[in-house]
Amino acid sequence: MFSTESRTILLVEDEALLAMSEKLILERYGYKVMVASSAEKAIEAAVSFQAIDLILMDINLGSGIDGTQAAVEILRRRDLPLAFLSSHSEREVVEKTDGITSYGYILKNSGETVLIASVKMAFRLFEAKLNEKAKEEALRESEQTFKALFEKGPIGVAYHQMIYDGNGKAIDYRFLDANQSFKCLTGMDPIGKLVTDAFPGIENDPFDWIGLYAKVARTGEEMRFRQHFVVNDRWYDCVAYQYKPDHFVVAFLETPIRGRRNGNFLPRKNTCGLLFVA
Incomplete structure (x- = not known):
């Protein structure tokens, strides 16, 4: 004033x-x-x-x-x-x-x-x-910055909407948007698809991807984890957070393959130009 x-x-x-x-x-x-x-x-x-x-x-x-x-x-x-x-x-x-x-x-x-x-x-x-x-x-500046990071950044990013059955149980989620790095790191263009269609068999993965993301989408709790994705046999370091109720964002990097012997990490050929090593 x-x-x-x-x-x-x-x-x-x-x-x-x-x-x-x-x-x-x-x-x-x-x-x-x-x-x-x-x-x-x-x-x-x-x-x-x-x-x-x-x-x-x-x-x-x-x-x-x-x-x-x-x-x-x-x-x-x-x-x-x-x-x-x-x-x-x-x-x-x-x-x-x-x-x-x-x-x-x-x-x-x-x-x-x-x-x-x-x-x-x-x-x-x-x-x-x-x-x-x-x-x-x-x-507007923030949106432009986010757009540049989203579209050109090396981290895979996808935006989703959770899908529930008549009893309120999370049974699927839909990809609303995904950047180019997502497609490179997973080998899939998922936009507009349900995860069960984009990655058939995900519901049989020992890791409950849908259940974990449902918790994020419902409660707003942020999740950080490293996990093997059975469908494409890759390891990812992931961060998941709620954007708004029943909608969530996942950002991730591919990690080296965990070897069967001694729990060591073995290198994987990476066509995306980035491999996260921890």
């Missing part, structure tokens, strides 16, 4: 006495005020002085373009809060400004309290907009 002392308001008003009165009110509350007596001067000031934080725009500004036209031009060039300060209360005039800006419409005879409250609200609305924009940009 900025203090009022650091905020500059551009007051656009062609009547000198009114401009002086409104300027004094705003300055009494700690704002710095610049005055423009025409739409053309307002546009020039808004573009030239980046220190302007908010504009109070009259509508009727004598000869030349009016306040609504000036507002459109200014907002085309700068992103800042602009509120109309006018003596017009006609519905058609107020509605005309709605399509230009959403930071307020202040009647000139509303009084000092309403003016200052409206200015403060315009600042709050603009700050909320900036915060929301920052969040959206951060989310």
